[in-house]
């Protein structure tokens with residue numbers, strides 16, 4: 001019984017306490033903490049926060065608009081849509097500053113300006129599409145034109161556009177087409193000011209040409225420097241140096257000590273394609289014929305007739321992408337000066353088991369006579385091109401072994417495509433890549449001038465050509481030292 005009463009009392013007390021607390025809360029609400037008049041800020045119907053002063057927020061918005069107008073030199077900056085400010089009475093303690101609410105709105109929905117969204121569609125699935133924001137469409141057009149003029153002179157572009165290209169007298173070029181390979185779409189719309197917006201033509205040109213906005217790299221000219229030597233030291237082809245430094249027109253231009261030149265690598269965002277009808281003179285390599293003399297000691301050799309290179313005048317259809325030749329069709333070949341074969345007499349008389357050395361300086365050209373060297377051994381945008389690219393002989397035209405030896409590779413693999421490597425036994429290896437077909441097998445011995453395959457564009461090749469490499473003391477891309485194949489023919 002006693003226990004029951006005790007429990008009841010505790011219960012009563014608890015109720016009384018609860019009532020007291022409720023009363024206290026009510027009392028303080030009504031008379032202690034006054035309800036506040038605040039402004040509730042909504043963005044697209046969702047509450048962003050409360051602010052005490054509506055005007056203060058409006059001032060922040062106005063100030064932001066003003067700054068953006070000055071930054072982009074525009075008449076109108078659009079504030080985020082869907083902002084709603086409502087006056088209300090609340091007991092909520094949290095009130096944000098107008099600045100905090102302003103920043104929260106901006107993060108969610110940036111201010112916008114009217115402009116153009118330019119989309120550059122990549123040529124392959126592996127590359128990402130690029131979008132560029134500009135306010136002035138014509139500014140983009142001008143920047144793109146500057147990129148084109150990095151590869152074709154302003155005068156050439158003008159003559160092409162006005163149909164005033166001079167006729168070719170001896171050698172020269174008539175542009176048949178200039179275009180950007182990528183699809184470019186331009187859409188008018190509202191551009192978020194938290195994205196990069198290009199307003200400077202020079203900066204946009206730089207971005208289109210170099211692929212980024214990093215600071216220019218400069219080199220200060222020293223005594224004895226030439227355009228060729230500076231380009232080489234910075235892993236650029238001379239033509240590439242001239243692209244980066246358009247104030248120079250040829251590698252013969254004079255430099256002055258202390259002068260600053262640009263040495264950065266370009267990586268254009270677009271591909272500038274130029275198709276032309278080009279007539280040019282090209283050295284034709286002399287051939288070497290060997291006469292064996294059984295009365296002369298092995299190891300001895302005598303030049304009977306000095307070889308002399310000739311000159312071929314080639315009429316071609318050339319396609320270049322960002323200054324690099326990717327396709328060539330030789331339409332006509334005129335021999336201006338015939339080459340003179342070099343005749344070497346080689347002794348074969350062997351004493352006491354000595355072996356005759358394998359001839360150097362007696363190499364066959366790996367293609368038929370109608371050819372065009374589309375890329376030489378040397379640097380191309382920071383990477384060494386370890387070969388000679390020989391084009392123009394046509395898909396399926398024969399490829400010959402440059403010298404006698406043993407086939408050590410014959411496969412279709414990787415970026416080289418169908419390729420053959422020959423060990424010439426004198427420390428030299430030659431490589432023949434991108435072939436359409438191979439006619440030899442590993443272990444087979446081949447004679448100088450023997451057909452080993454046909455020209456093609458297998459593997460990573462932009463057009464039909466032979467990628468002809470020479471390596472010393474080892475296999476290509478292993479321990480072999482890449483050498484300029486032209487040394488075989490000098």
Ligand SMILES: [Zn+2]
Pocket residue numbers: 375385387388389466467468
């Ligand atoms: Zn190549």
